[in-house]
Amino acid sequence: MSKKKQMKNRSGYMMLAVVAILYAVLYFFNADKILLALKASFHILKMIAPILLIVFFLMALLNTFLDEKNIAKHLGKESGLKGWFIALLGGILSHGPGYIWYPMLQDLRAKGALDGLVVAFIYARSIKLPWLPLMISYFGLAFTLVLSLYIILGAFIQGVLTNRLETR
Amino acid sequence: MLLAVIGLVGLFETYITPEMIHTLFNGKVIHDTLIGTAAGSISVGQPFLSYIIGGELLKDGISSYAVTAFILSFVTLGVIQLPLEFSIFGARFTLIRNLLSLVFAVIISWATAYTLELLNGYFS
Structure with a gap:
């Protein structure tokens, strides 16, 4: 096990x-109250x-079928518009809390994969498809549409800014 | 780490109530937008909770700027998840992502509320 991984494990514990x-x-x-909190955590x-199972399955698939070359092609520097499309659509379609995708x-x-595309994916996740009908019923169709469009635009701009900042 | 974060989320869900969030707003747009962003970033739970709280806040006359900021930061920022994000992605990535999310929560909430005001003016 690498030193970095050991450190991560230790900080987790x-x-x-x-x-x-x-x-x-x-x-x-x-x-x-603590019993309620414990119940909430189990829930x-x-x-x-x-x-989580889906994420682990996807990770296994990625590790089996996608190597560095493929990732660079679809999500790396040469990915272009296709990379943005994959990141934004993937973010919108992904389910569950963000941290299980990390x-x-x-x-x-x-x-x-470009950091900017990862940032765009995480931000695009704020469009929660299953909850959109509820959002529409609470705030109206116009609000939901305008907010969703700005979220997609914001995810793209944040991705571009992240790539400019060269976070690695 | 994941279990630790889930434990923290359970604690926050139990200890931070919608009523507590409600008391933070004072009716001033800029103050409430910032408070909405901050409250959303420390709140946890299913997104529908933010809609319910946001809907109540709107009914009580809190501006749509603040409510939008709350709903948006509820799903884009997570103070509780920061240690996990930090340990997986590293400090620099985590810092940049969260700072951008924070700034964009304010920008997008203002853009959304402003656009809706313009649309309402145009169609009425």
């Missing part, structure tokens, strides 16, 4: 320990488990 201590301390102040875990996105970065 530390963070988990901090959260566990937080739960334990807060339990003494308000046990009922989230149950909800994201199927999406390992896959980092995998793509490591294989040569």
